Amino acid sequence: MANARDNFLSNKDHGGPLVERPNFLFITTDQQRADHLGCYGNQLLRTPAIDGLAARGTAFDRFYVACPICMPNRAAIMTGRMPSVNGSRHNGIPLDRESVTFVDILRAAGYHTGLVGKSHLQNIVGHELHDRDIFERNCIGAPPPETLEDASKGRRAGPDYEAELIPLWRETPDRDGPETPYYGFDYVRFANGHGDNVHGHYTSWLAARTDDPDALRGPGNALPSPNLTAPQSWRTAMPEGLHPTGYIAETSEEFIDYHMRTRCGEPFFLHCSFTDPHHPFTPPGKYFDMYNPDDVELPPSFGSVDPNEPALLTRLRQEYLEGRASARGAAPFCAGPEETRQMIALTYGMITMVDDAVSRLMAFLDDRGILQDTVVIFTSDHGDFMGDHGLMLKHGIHYEGVLRVPFIWSDPDRPDAARSEVHASAVDIGPSILARAGLAANNGNQGLDVMALAERPDRAERKGILVEEDELGAHLGTEKGLRTRTFIQDNWRFIVWQGMEGGQLYDRDADPHEMYNLWFDPSFSERKAEMTEAMLREMIRLSDTAPFATHIA
Numbered sequence: 001m002a003n004a005r006d007n008f009l010s011n012k013d014h015g016g017p018l019v020e021r022p023n024f025l026f027i028t029t030d031q032q033r034a035d036h037l038g039c040y041g042n043q044l045l046r047t048p049a050i051d052g053l054a055a056r057g058t059a060f061d062r063f064y065v066a067c068p069i070c071m072p073n074r075a076a077i078m079t080g081r082m083p084s085v086n087g088s089r090h091n092g093i094p095l096d097r098e099s100v101t102f103v104d105i106l107r108a109a110g111y112h113t114g115l116v117g118k119s120h121l122q123n124i125v126g127h128e129l130h131d132r133d134i135f136e137r138n139c140i141g142a143p144p145p146e147t148l149e150d151a152s153k154g155r156r157a158g159p160d161y162e163a164e165l166i167p168l169w170r171e172t173p174d175r176d177g178p179e180t181p182y183y184g185f186d187y188v189r190f191a192n193g194h195g196d197n198v199h200g201h202y203t204s205w206l207a208a209r210t211d212d213p214d215a216l217r218g219p220g221n222a223l224p225s226p227n228l229t230a231p232q233s234w235r236t237a238m239p240e241g242l243h244p245t246g247y248i249a250e251t252s253e254e255f256i257d258y259h260m261r262t263r264c265g266e267p268f269f270l271h272c273s274f275t276d277p278h279h280p281f282t283p284p285g286k287y288f289d290m291y292n293p294d295d296v297e298l299p300p301s302f303g304s305v306d307p308n309e310p311a312l313l314t315r316l317r318q319e320y321l322e323g324r325a326s327a328r329g330a331a332p333f334c335a336g337p338e339e340t341r342q343m344i345a346l347t348y349g350m351i352t353m354v355d356d357a358v359s360r361l362m363a364f365l366d367d368r369g370i371l372q373d374t375v376v377i378f379t380s381d382h383g384d385f386m387g388d389h390g391l392m393l394k395h396g397i398h399y400e401g402v403l404r405v406p407f408i409w410s411d412p413d414r415p416d417a418a419r420s421e422v423h424a425s426a427v428d429i430g431p432s433i434l435a436r437a438g439l440a441a442n443n444g445n446q447g448l449d450v451m452a453l454a455e456r457p458d459r460a461e462r463k464g465i466l467v468e469e470d471e472l473g474a475h476l477g478t479e480k481g482l483r484t485r486t487f488i489q490d491n492w493r494f495i496v497w498q499g500m501e502g503g504q505l506y507d508r509d510a511d512p513h514e515m516y517n518l519w520f521d522p523s524f525s526e527r528k529a530e531m532t533e534a535m536l537r538e539m540i541r542l543s544d545t546a547p548f549a550t551h552i553a
Contacts, residue, residue, distance in 0.1 A: 021111075021437050022412070023374040024269040025252075025361065026429075029354055030070070030118055030194070031278040031394070033383030034063070034404045036351055044295055045348045049359035050408070053378055057410030058418040058454055064465045064488060066426040068382040068394055068402040069475075070120050071095075072468075073426050077381075078102065078121065078183060080430040080445035082468055085544050087156075089470040094122040094156045095183065100442045102430030103184030103269060109439055112263045114187035114255040117248040117273030119164055120381075121183055124192040126167035164192050166199045173203040187258070189251045191244045191275055195282040196236040198244040198275050205247055216242065225288075230342035231327035231335065232280040240285035240353075244275050249357040253364050260368065267373075269433070272361065276350040279384075279393060281342075283349035291348040293341035299387045299401075301513040302337065306389075308517040311500055312396050312476065313389060320390070331477035332385065332393045340387040347386065371412075375436060378408040379429070388513075396469070396476045398486045398495050398504075399514055403467055409451060411436070420454040423465050423488060428453075444546030463538040464489030487535035494531035505531065 034040050038047045039054035040061075066076035067083045075088035075095040080102060083089045087096060107113045143149060162168060163178035169190070182188050190200025196217045206213045215221055215237070222234035240246065252272045259268045276283075283290075305317070312332075319325045320334035327333045335343070358378070365371040383402040385391035394402045407424065409432075427447035434441050435449040453460055467486040473479050483498040493514070495504040505518040505528055518524040 021267045023267050025374055025376045026271045027378045028273045029380045030275055031384050032380035033401045034406045037406050040406055046352055047355040049355045050378055053376055053408045053410040055417050056415055057408055058420055060407040060420045060424055063407035063424045064403050065382045067468050070381055073381045074120050077426050077429050080427045080447040082542050084468055094161045097160050101184045102434055105439055106269050107184050112259050112266055112268040113185045114270045115185040116189045116251045117191045118275045122161050122164045124164045124166050166193055169199040169203045173207055187255055191248055194275055194278045195280040196238040202244055202247050230339040233346055234282055235288050236282040236284050238284050243284045245353050245357050248274055249360050274354050276354055277347045281346035283346055287349035287353045291345040293345040296341040296344045301389045301515050302387050304515045306517050308520055310397055332391055332395050334390045335392050344386055376410040380405040396471050396482050422453045422457040424450045425465050446542055463534045466538050489534055
């Protein structure tokens with residue numbers, strides 16, 4: 001059987017990609033919505049480096065997450081499989097170490113693979129939250145033994161699933177790990193966490209550069225900022241040069257240099273994964289006051305109240321109006337106009353800092369003479385409400401701001417700027433990279449090649465984009481959890497829940513800010529039925545096709 005390299009070289013006879021396999025620099029941010037870039041229409045935010053990628057590449061205007069939460073969407077990217085299929089359904093469920101990732105396939109084909117920054121394929125926080133407690137409370141009769149209480153006898157726990165835990169990195173900053181290959185990565189340097197509270201390999205890097213790293217972290221050490229009133233926001237004492245964004249850029253350069261010294265002539269794949277602009281809102285140095293909150297425009301839906309809004313939003317709004325809103329942690333919350341403007345302005349500062357790091361990386365590739373051999377891809381793991389309907393953060397409610405993310409493919413073999421309106425998903429990233437490398441995806445991979453779709457959208461196999469979210473009550477500030485399914489077709493969006501009454505139906509051509517829920521309007525009952533059928537057909541298409549059958553009967 002021909003190997004992967006032979007298969008790739010044969011593509012030249014079929015109008016395939018470049019004969020020489022390209023390098024890949026896969027850049028991700030954490031919690032950045034699509035319209036938080038200049039090239040996606042933001043008039044205030046300055047992102048010249050990322051805009052430059054779009055100017056010499058393809059920018060996708062309808063690119064959606066598989067799940068608007070960190071771990072599930074990152075696992076979906078890595079496996080090309082929806083959260084309900086790969087098993088990482090919500091934060092707290094690590095990706096199975098036995099999962100095949102697209103990076104595994106690149107590595108098997110001779111790519112040198114690296115991960116720098118936030119992984120979040122495993123748990124990063126130390127406190128444990130067990131579904132077992134809920135399971136045992138709901139048992140009728142004696143529960144099965146602990147080894148038989150779950151659907152699989154295997155456990156995603158123990159030493160193989162402790163590589164990213166922040167408490168362990170704080171306890172032993174120079175600890176070894178993880179054992180490689182780690183989900184396909186040969187080289188791993190973690191920076192896990194958010195704001196100025198980031199750990200992993202970054203912990204020892206920071207400790208080598210300052211006598212008291214903890215004196216630079218958190219609101220207790222914040223620099224004075226008397227006008228700042230927004231929650232989860234402070235002027236960090238962390239200098240720009242010691243911030244995780246700088247560490248991730250510097251360490252990405254180290255991987256590329258290491259690659260060129262040790263694997264010269266072979267291609268590399270590097271996932272450069274920034275921890276910003278995820279909350280808390282703590283950009284360092286000049287980035288803190290780079291944007292004036294007074295210049296920030298609130299979303300058109302900020303003050304809009306839909307009488308048919310989901311019950312969760314009604315509760316959050318009521319808590320804010322009564323002064324009972326909890327704006328700590330990860331649960332969504334409502335905020336006032338001035339606080340929202342401040343959080344958006346600080347987010348812009350974090351994004352511009354990432355953009356400066358991207359500029360640095362592009363200059364580095366150019367200086368090393370490999371920019372023209374490298375496909376650069378930019379995206380984010382999910383978005384943020386950022387004031388949509390008065391909300392902040394994410395979890396439980398699906399508006400456009402949390403579902404749609406930027407996706408830019410800058411390829412030296414496709415130097416002309418282009419925009420694509422094709423509907424695409426996070427599960428498409430892996431198979432698209434594999435296709436560009438002349439490689440096929442594994443059985444069970446559910447993604448499509450976005451670049452092929454951009455050229456021939458009429459050949460799309462899917463009926464629309466499905467987004468899944470299975471959320472624990474702890475992530476919603478409620479006792480009970482919520483399961484959400486969103487379906488996007490053309491420019492319509494259809495949402496149903498398990499755990500909350502009703503649903504949502506939006507015509508985003510007529511209502512781009514999603515302020516008029518048509519779910520209860522009888523004149524749209526036919527459209528709702530059409531969306532229901534289309535979503536069901538797409539859910540069938542996305543049902544698992546792995547493992548291979550071993551016998552006909």
